[in-house]
Amino acid sequence: MPPKSKDSWKIPKVAVAVDLAVLTVRDDALQILLIERAISPFRGKLALPGGFIASEREDLDVAAARELAEETGLEANTLHLEQMRTYGSPDRDPRGRVVTVCYLAVVPDLPLPTAGGDARAARWTPVDTVLHDEKTVAFDHGSIIADAVDRARGKLEYTTLGAAFCASPFTISELRHVYETVWGHELDPRNFHRKVTGVDGFLVATGERTTRDGGRPAALYRRGEARLMHPPILRVPKQ
16 A cells, blocks of 8 residues: 555554553462452453553653552552563554553562552462463453563573562572572572672671571671672573
């Protein structure tokens, strides 16, 4: 077909939304926060928290923080939140052309958030349950969750994101448990201890100790200012 003239071309009508993939380590499993939709489409089905931007003037980051608070009661300034990817398949939403910007959030194990807004209920769900059958969730959220899990697993290799899963202060054993749960395999305790303590600015010792891990008292740490891991911790060690 010949290209349309400038006079006949119009800006397409496209709605913009934000979705939030909120991950935590809970009950020895990597889990994601899902809400039960209270409105159509997919009423009663599980979905990621999120919604449309409130106005043409609302910033995307502001919209993500607002939706997070409205639908889950969580505050964006208390957790790790980053823009992950944009999803714009023409048929991803039965209501029309909707482009969504997904944010990845990482939180320590928390009590079940309080649902609100368009959410009837909120619940933590093991990611393996969703990845086993992506039709468990509404829209294309199964694919989005798979991407979020891949992003988190990858970033644990070269950033200090793992500490964002831990309530402060934490032990190195608790931090290692995060890596093992997210990656799905055990790590050598001594090697892990050497690597995380060898990254300048990753961990800051509090000077306190605890016996909550069992055994001898273990040192307590909080997350430092560093955000990159060098050298990285490889998910699959080189043979």
